[in-house]
Amino acid sequence: MPELPEVEVSRMGITPHVLNQVVTKVNIHNGSMRWPVPDDVYQLTGLTVTGVERRAKYLLLHCELGSTILHLGMSGNLRVVSANEPLKKHDHIEFIFANGKALRLNDPRRFGCCLWQAPGSVHKLLAKLGPEPLTDEFFAKQVYQQSRNKKVPVKQFIMNNAIVVGVGNIYANESLFKAGIDPRREAGKVSLKSFEAFIPIIKDTLAAAITQGGTTLKDFAQSDGKPGYFAQQLLVYGRKGQPCLVCKSELQEVRLGQRSTVFCGKCQK
DNA sequence: AAGGCCTCCTGGCGGC
């Protein structure tokens, strides 16, 4: 799925269509998502969406009586279409608005979720998240301190949502390559100097991906259906066996935490 | 406590 840039692109795409709009109907066509979709979500009916927020890879639709939390999982996608347009396969949840538009969550694998958060509370799943990567709350010195004595490979460390949110498999691979850090290296053995190079690279990589509308992989599309363009500039992800774009040596692949990890054994130490 | 592994689910692709 969508990594953070794709979620942010989705947020920007849907906001003008749903912000300050009245929800006239909530349809749960298949509530069997990662967790059962709670009936609380029907409370949105008749209310106005007062804000559309992203926290990590979660999207929150705020209204007076609470917030609807959406997560796109691995294969989720949000589209805004005319409410009379026929449903597509895997359109599981939809919010119909007074302006005649429908916001539809399509998710073939159903690893995504739709949850409810009462006003003034923070949902359990959002309570223990680390800092947003594109803010000043995410900085090298703190990450360095948190990493001391950690034996976990640095790639898994940086993908841990308690350290920083929103760094998924693609951008972890890409950022480690650009920073010249071997993904297998123990997090506790990465120097402060390396983190001082690495963290800004993560920020730049995510920011660039947002600017370009996210990474198009398989079925990802922006909420208007147009593809993102970042995939055209992936340096290592999906390039196992191909030459490193810097030194020409063959890119290697290993599995870390069950996730495909591609890197250059020569450029990344 | 930290780290490793499994799980949810559908679909696309490569190999035979």
Added chain:
DNA sequence: TGCCGCCAGGAGGCCT
């Protein structure tokens, strides 16, 4: 064409 195994953007939860 068809069938089979493998792989996929996430991440909570359970086990050791």
